[in-house]
Amino acid sequence: MKQKSFENLLKRLHGLTPDQTEALIRSVQDMTAQNAALGVIDQKARDASCPHCSAADKQKWGRTRTGTQRYRCSQCRKTYNGRTDSSIARIQRLDLFYRVVQDMFASPIPGSVRQLAKELSISNDTVWRWRQIIQRSLSQSIEPLSGIVELDETFVRESRKGSREWVLHQRDPAQYPKPPRLRWYEYKLTGTLMKRGLSKWRLPVLTAMDRSGNRFAERLPDRRDRTIYQCLSPIIRRDAALCSDGLSAYARFAQASGISHFVLGSKPGARKIGQSFHIQNVNALHSRMKDFLRPFKGPAKKYLDGCVDWYFVRKRIEPQQALDGFVKRANGLQV
Numbered sequence: 057m058k059q060k061s062f063e064n065l066l067k068r069l070h071g072l073t074p075d076q077t078e079a080l081i082r083s084v085q086d087m088t089a090q091n092a093a094l095g096v097i098d099q100k101a102r103d104a105s106c107p108h109c110s111a112a113d114k115q116k117w118g119r120t121r122t123g124t125q126r127y128r129c130s131q132c133r134k135t136y137n138g139r140t141d142s143s144i145a146r147i148q149r150l151d152l153f154y155r156v157v158q159d160m161f162a163s164p165i166p167g168s169v170r171q172l173a174k175e176l177s178i179s180n181d182t183v184w185r186w187r188q189i190i191q192r193s194l195s196q197s198i199e200p201l202s203g204i205v206e207l208d209e210t211f212v213r214e215s216r217k218g219s220r221e222w223v224l225h226q227r228d229p230a231q232y233p234k235p236p237r238l239r240w241y242e243y244k245l246t247g248t249l250m251k252r253g254l255s256k257w258r259l260p261v262l263t264a265m266d267r268s269g270n271r272f273a274e275r276l277p278d279r280r281d282r283t284i285y286q287c288l289s290p291i292i293r294r295d296a297a298l299c300s301d302g303l304s305a306y307a308r309f310a311q312a313s314g315i316s317h318f319v320l321g322s323k324p325g326a327r328k329i330g331q332s333f334h335i336q337n338v339n340a341l342h343s344r345m346k347d348f349l350r351p352f353k354g355p356a357k358k359y360l361d362g363c364v365d366w367y368f369v370r371k372r373i374e375p376q377q378a379l380d381g382f383v384k385r386a387n388g389l390q391v
């Protein structure tokens with residue numbers, strides 16, 4: 057825009073009603089955020105070498121449709137920008153994608169896929185696909201936990217939402233084997249008894265946190281000693297003090313690593329040792345995580361890891377950092 061027309065625009069702003077001013081401020085804030093996002097991508101391209109042939113020599117070559125800087129490699133003469141070869145390379149509406157990122161990481165409660173699709177005037181499928189791209193690129197890279205470390209596991213019911221196993225089996229039992237369990241609603245419908253207590257259909261999520269606020273969670277295939285050892289070994293410092301329930305795998309891990317270990321019971325009077333050894337913080341964290349998962353009505357098993365990572369990364373990063381992560385990911389770096 058020319059300077060003169062810009063000045064005219066500024067003059068006309070005085071005629072806005074308070075509501076219009078609010079709307080204007082909001083849209084300027086949105087634009088600032090999106091420009092910052094584009095800045096992240098440009099920064100990547102400025103520092104990177106050619107994704108096609110790894111040559112460092114390049115020259116500026118116009119701008120892409122989304123507004124990021126395009127370069128041309130002086131060696132192979134192919135063009136590229138900061139998103140080339142990344143998981144978000146083929147997203148046309150980067151501005152809308154960024155709104156989805158913001159919704160996932162900056163809003164107090166993320167909206168539903170449908171709400172968001174309606175708001176952005178795009179299809180449900182697109183929002184869902186973008187969320188999957190975002191979730192897949194997340195990983196919890198954390199400082200190893202130290203000091204008093206609370207450990208506990210929580211369980212999420214196995215879900216095969218969207219699975220065709222049952223339908224296919226019914227149609228052609230010879231080709232498709234019988235699924236290992238009924239659909240959950242069929243138990244009630246047919247009066248079949250569910251197994252009491254912990255069955256293999258309750259998926260364990262191991263959670264650990266220390267008192268300085270570092271947190272970690274991972275869905276485990278089972279609760280065997282070896283699985284738990286492999287999960288905990290890289291994330292807990294050897295000078296930590298573990299607090300956990302009486303699961304033998306924790307005791308074995310503590311013993312094998314030479315870490316002091318306090319076993320807490322579930323009965324009144326046994327839930328605390330002294331003033332500070334307890335697992336109440338981690339239990340509160342479980343309940344908050346379950347609150348977060350509730351609107352998804354039991355995410356399918358294949359998406360559960362993504363949801364858990366999403367919850368744990370959510371409070372720790374800004375939308376811009378998340379975007380930075382997608383771009384970096386192409387180079388094999390961690391978020």
Ligand SMILES: [Zn+2]
Nearest residue numbers: 106109129132
């Ligand atoms: Zn090249």
